Amino acid sequence: MLDFAIFWDWLAFAVRWLHVITGIAWIGSSFYFVALDLGLRQRPGLPAGAFGEEWQVHGGGFYHIQKYLVAPAEMPEHLTWFKWESYMTWLSGFAMLAIVYYAGADLFLIDPNVLDVSVPVGILISLCCLAGGWIVYDLLCRWLIGKADTGLMILLYVILVFMAWGMTHLFTGRAAFLHLGAITATIMSANVFMVIIPNQKIVVADLIAGRKPDPKYGKIAKQRSLHNNYLTLPVLFLMLSNHYPLAFGTEFNWIIASLVFMMGVLIRHYFNSMHARKGNPTWTWLATAILFVIIIWLSTVPKVLTGEPKVTASAAPLIASAEFSKVRDTVMGRCAMCHAAEPSWEGIYHAPKGVMLDTDAGIANNAREIYLQAGRSHAMPPASVTQISDQERALLVTWFEGAGK
Structure with a gap:
């Protein structure tokens, strides 16, 4: 019988693959049409x-x-719509959020040292953040449509910086960055689903009925499409940020997230200017490089630890098991030189992916990942550099499959 943890990991892989495929399709069409729009003569x-x-x-x-x-004089016979890429990207992304962060909330979503809440409350906060981000953004756009586009962008960025700070006071560092990306992606997809496509359908309906479409619908859709274009690069980084503990696991992670947004906007501005034949603003690359150096410096600031991590309720039986003392010795000897608050392995300055295995609570809370990465597979330690034995890997499997269930 297939172990549930292994099945769940393969399910996460399948949904992640779908998310990547649909995301490439959406971003590709978005980049193409923006470049096309800016290059029109x-x-x-x-x-x-x-x-x-x-x-x-x-x-x-x-x-x-x-x-x-606005629209041609007559309705064309063949009309291709670009919308399913956006919808499937968001749906698969939300499925990933549920599979990884909701199902594994006590490990990936909730940090009792940041905000000690139950799993249902943590998930509810997450859902409210996704919905609240879209509501605030949409209200501001409707309030300032056509009045102060530059002012709107500045105001939205200020709100984003506040959100970045707020997320790090609600969730784990990984989840905070992921939620910034998820909120941004929700805004982008909702722009398509709730504004751009409905406005285009109104124009099509007017054409079919023989009426002259109101140009305001195209203007509103154009504003939202432009926002989506500038948000694309930052959201790509945030959705991949769990690979970069130097970004999400350091003291000023919320400032790093805010600066990454600015870097993405600057790079997008360069390509947009080039496509529009409005010059070659190379200063954007210099500004981006300066911001990147600042991010590197911020990532070196030691994170202030708030005390020993707490053992989650689901992890308690793992510590109480008969094998735990041997498991602790194995993990301390084979894994904790990197996965620690202060890694001792040369060249490692922060625990990879923010996973710390130098305490009993850290080992128990990360038991599932230890089981999958070092027990069932040989992914960790990489290239078996710590010379972990087959017997030690078997011990990790026995421990998790016994006490873990």
Whole structure:
């Protein structure tokens, strides 16, 4: 019979793969259409209502593309919609959030030393953050539409910095970064589902009915699409941030997250300017490099520890098991030189992925990962550099499968 922990890990793999595939499809189409939009050229003789056109060559053929700011005079026979990429990216991402962070809330979501709450309360806080982020963003956009776009972007960034600080006071460092990415992705997908596509459907309905569409719907959709474009690079980093403990596991992680957003916006601005043929703003790369150096410096500031980690209720039987003393000796001898508050392995300055195994609570709370990474597989220690034996790996399996269940 397939062990449940192994099945769950493969389920997470399958959903993560789906999330990556749909995310590539969404981001790819987004990047393409923004570049296309910015590269449009105007010329005499364009059809009535056409804003601009562009010629492109790819795959051995030529493409002639024209854009209508509102709509063409008649409804085209074939119309391709770009929406399912966005929807499936969000749905698969939320599934990942549930599989990894909700099902493993006592390990990945909740840190009792940050906010000591029950698993249901932690999940409820997470859901409220996702919904609240979209509500605040949408209200601000509706309030300031067409009035102060630059001011809106600055205000949204200030709110984002506050959110970054707030997330680190609600969840683990990994979960805080993940939730910043999830809130941003929710905003982006909701822009498509609740604003851009509905507005486009109104325009299509007007065309079918023979009415002249109101240009305001295109203007609103264009604003949200521009926001999505600038949010794409920051959200990519945040969704992959669990690989970078130097970012999420350090004292000023919320400032690092805020600066990463700024770096993504600067890089996007460079490419947008190039696509729009508005110059070559190389200063954005210098500014990005400076911000990156600041992030490196911030990651070296020692994190103030708030005391010994607490043992979660589900992990308590693992400490009480007969094998635990031998397991502790194995983990301390084979894993804790890297996975510790102060790693002793040369070149390791922070525990990989923020996983610390230098206390009984740390070992018990991370038992499932120890079981999968060092027991059932040989992923850890990497290349068996600490010379862990097959007998020690078998001990980890026996311990988890016995007391863990």
